[in-house]
Amino acid sequence: MGLPTHEPRGAQLSMSAETAGRPGPAPHASAAALVPYVLGLADDALVLGHRLSEWSGRGPTLEEDIALSNLALDLIGQARLCYAYAGEIEGRGRDEDALAYWRDEHAYRNLLLLEQPNGDFAMTMVRHLLYAAFLDPYFKALSASADARLAEIGAKAAKEMAYHLRHAAEWVIRLGDGTEESRARTAAALEELWMYTGEMFEMEAGETALSAQGIAVDRGTIKPAWEATLARVLAEASLARPADRWMQRGGRAGQHSEHLGRLLAEMQVLHRAHPGASW
Amino acid sequence: MSETLMPLWEVFIRNRSGMPHKHCGSVHAADATMALHAARDVYTRRGESVSIWVTPSSAITASDPGDKDHLFEPTASKPYRHPTFYTVPDEVGHM
Numbered sequence: 001m002g003l004p005t006h007e008p009r010g011a012q013l014s015m016s017a018e019t020a021g022r023p024g025p026a027p028h029a030s031a032a033a034l035v036p037y038v039l040g041l042a043d044d045a046l047v048l049g050h051r052l053s054e055w056s057g058r059g060p061t062l063e064e065d066i067a068l069s070n071l072a073l074d075l076i077g078q079a080r081l082c083y084a085y086a087g088e089i090e091g092r093g094r095d096e097d098a099l100a101y102w103r104d105e106h107a108y109r110n111l112l113l114l115e116q117p118n119g120d121f122a123m124t125m126v127r128h129l130l131y132a133a134f135l136d137p138y139f140k141a142l143s144a145s146a147d148a149r150l151a152e153i154g155a156k157a158a159k160e161m162a163y164h165l166r167h168a169a170e171w172v173i174r175l176g177d178g179t180e181e182s183r184a185r186t187a188a189a190l191e192e193l194w195m196y197t198g199e200m201f202e203m204e205a206g207e208t209a210l211s212a213q214g215i216a217v218d219r220g221t222i223k224p225a226w227e228a229t230l231a232r233v234l235a236e237a238s239l240a241r242p243a244d245r246w247m248q249r250g251g252r253a254g255q256h257s258e259h260l261g262r263l264l265a266e267m268q269v270l271h272r273a274h275p276g277a278s279w
Numbered sequence: 280m281s282e283t284l285m286p287l288w289e290v291f292i293r294n295r296s297g298m299p300h301k302h303c304g305s306v307h308a309a310d311a312t313m314a315l316h317a318a319r320d321v322y323t324r325r326g327e328s329v330s331i332w333v334t335p336s337s338a339i340t341a342s343d344p345g346d347k348d349h350l351f352e353p354t355a356s357k358p359y360r361h362p363t364f365y366t367v368p369d370e371v372g373h374m
Contacts, residue, residue, distance in 0.1 A: 061285065063306050063317035070320050167316055174309060 030215070033206030035090045036109065037216055038150070039099065040207075040252060042082030043110035046100055047260070048131065049075030050267050051118055060121050067167065071128070074160040081153050101271035105261045106254040113196035115251070115260040119189065122182065125171040126189035132165035133229040134200045138222050146214035169233045176237025183239075190234075191242055198247025200226075287336040288314035290321075292328040300332050308333075 052072035059065025083096035094102075113131060118124045139161055142154030175182040201219045203211065210216035234241050250256070271277060285307040291300035303322050308314035314333040323331065342350060358364050 061307060063308065063321055066324075067316065067320035070324065163319075170312055170316065174313070 030210065030213070031089045031091070033210050034147075034215070035086055036204070037207050037210055038082050038086040038089070040109040041153075042079045042086055042099065043108050044114055045075045045082060046079035047108070047110040047263065048114040048128075049073070049079060050263060051114065051116075052124070052128075054118055055124065064121075068124075071164055071167070074157075074164065078153065078157045078160070081156070085149050085153070097271065097276075101268045105256055105264055108254060108256065108260060108264070109252050110256075110260070111196070111199050112248050112251040112257055113193060113199065115257060115263060116193065116196065117259055120185055121171075122175050122185040123189040123192070125168050125175065126186060127193055128164065128168040129172050129230075129233065130193060130197055131200070132161055132168050133233075134222055134226050136161040136165045136229075137225040138217055138219070141217040141222065145216070150215065165229070169229070172233055172239075173237045176234070176239040186237070187239055190239060194242040195245055195248050199249045199251055202249060202252070204252060285309055288318070288333045289336050289339060290314075290318040291332040291334075292318070292322055293330040294327050296329055300330065305336060306333070 049072045052068050052075065055065065055068040056072070057065065059068050079100070080096050083099045087094045087096065087099055111131075113127060116123075116127060136158065139154045139158035143151050143158055145151040145154060172186060175186040177183070201223055203219055207216050208218075211218045230241060248257075287305050288308055288311075289305050290303055292303050293300045306314055306317040306321055308317045311333060315331055318331050318333050319328075322328070354360070
């Protein structure tokens, strides 16, 4: 993770005031690996949550508009818990806002899948199915983490993601098994997004070490559940699972597609123009 | 969204165990499963619910407002149907 190029002035001042003349908080035992890991979870949730929030007021029906906003709020809530925790273990005085609004594109660690534009409704639902089918079992596993805070976050988020998975799956089934038009759009979305699915299962060195200590979840162990969910849903949707292919990667290392910069510009502009603004 | 593809469903939610489901509104949805999702997303966002029922609006048979004279008016002259019409002797205690 690169250092942020901007820090909110207020945060810097209060940090130096607090740490002046006395030792800062004791760093977390495995902070070096834990901070980037938790930031990755936070960025994943925030970027997808922001994408879904772009549907607010534009949903295909009033009911689905509210549903999409609910999904967005679940994810933004998960992001807040993770940012708060990452800030604490980092021990540099950065709070959730500093981490969300004052890091640039290359410091963001989210998966490339999650920054992909919403496209049409089929694209949004396919993206959500691909990710929720992973995140639901992932958070269930994380709820048994040796790290109590991560276990709590996992337990709370697992309940939310179980509904996300159900909602996205029901839609993909109806879109795939619907009209010629909905079927074609859903199949095209699957083809387009498939190359971003490999990154979900990649482990960084630090994450592997955390997983050996029972803190993080070995992403490879989630693959069978993910495959099984997709097989069930795609069969019911009468859609074919795309063939495996060369996979895009780099999100965790801050190498993003052209889309993240624009997303962040819109998301961060208000806070950067008016640091500390609240309502 | 056409009424044929996305018909109307009536939504009933129960806010506490043991209490009856109450009608709270309606949603448009393609089928019963999606109607339950829509009802959950629209009507239970503030922790109101422990249970949801949905039913196609077309399955409900309603009384005709024009019939109110003979359906409901006659009860106005029968106050003895209210429990408060009767005085209960003190000896009976709590009823």
